[in-house]
Amino acid sequence: MDRISVLGLLIGFVAIVGGQLLEGGHLGSLSQPTALLIVVGGTLGAVMLQSPYATFVRGIRMAKWIWRPPVVDSLQLIQQVSGWSQVSRREGLLALDGVVNELKDDFIRRGLQLLVDGAEPERLREVLEVEINTFDQEMKLSARIWEAAGGYSPTIGILGAVMGLIQVMENLSDPSKLGAGIAVAFVATIYGVGLANLVYLPMANKLKAHINRLVVQREMIVDGLVGIANGDNPRIIESRLQGYIF
Known part of the structure; x- marks a missing residue:
């Protein structure tokens, strides 16, 4: 948590x-349930309209990262990569073939498989960096649905305020209905601005921070695998990977 x-x-x-x-x-x-319905429903509709289905669904699912961030155990990964480098120096790259199927992370498994298959270091880096860039773009596009919600929400709140004032104008002859219209008008603005600045925009920024951590983790893995492919000393690889921890 x-x-x-x-x-x-x-x-x-x-x-x-x-x-x-x-x-x-x-x-x-x-x-004011009416104001809340206008603001939340209008914002949701606008975000859905601008987003592809897969991006929208991924962004909604990523919301749980606000409470339960993705686990990034960099120290454990460094020890794992260091262990692979020691095995490869003693027994050769083919000795790591049995490790591939034991890995749960798809990115690490593909990278290690390329290493075992004898990919050249630069080619290995090139292939994995393309995958990292794609991952970074897809995840940040999904996180931006919350940033978009933060942009639409205040405007929808103003729309709710105008609707409330229209109700007021239509019922000037009936003072008993004026209070409800005025309440919706002002509270809709509060909901729109409040949700944007207290929920949507902070969520978007925190999600992007988590994505950056995941990207750095993947870059660290690539650096380690390339070091193994180059035959670098395990201690040098471990020391270099320590620089990715922040």
Whole structure:
């Protein structure tokens, strides 16, 4: 569980709700299902319209990374690559063939298979870097659906405010209906701006930070595999990979 994400979200909402209470308001005035429907539903529709299906679904699934980030155990990977380099120096690259099928990570398995198959170091790097670039672009496109939601949400909130004011204008002769229209108008703006700046945009930035960590991890693996292909000393490979840890 990423505690700082939970804490940050709680602090943001508590600050807004607390400010409302300190000003003498009450929570009921911020509870407007109609405004919430307009803002959330409108934002969702806009994001779905701009996104390919696969990108949208991947972005929704990535939302869980906010609470449970992908595990990146760089030290364990460094030890693993160092072990492979020692085996290859003692017994040759073909000795690593039995390790390939034991790996769960598809990227590492493909890279090690290329190494075992005798790919030239530069060719090995070229093939794996193309895969890294594709991975980086696909994942960041998916993360940007939340960034897009942060851009659309305030505008949809303003749209909800205008709709509320239209209701007010249509019911000027009936004072009993004016309050609901005015409430929707102002609360829709709060929902739009609040969700954009407290939820959507921070989520997009955190997801992109996690993606960067995964990309660096893959670059570290490539560097290690290329070092093995070049016949570098295991200690040199391990020392070089330590530089990827941050």
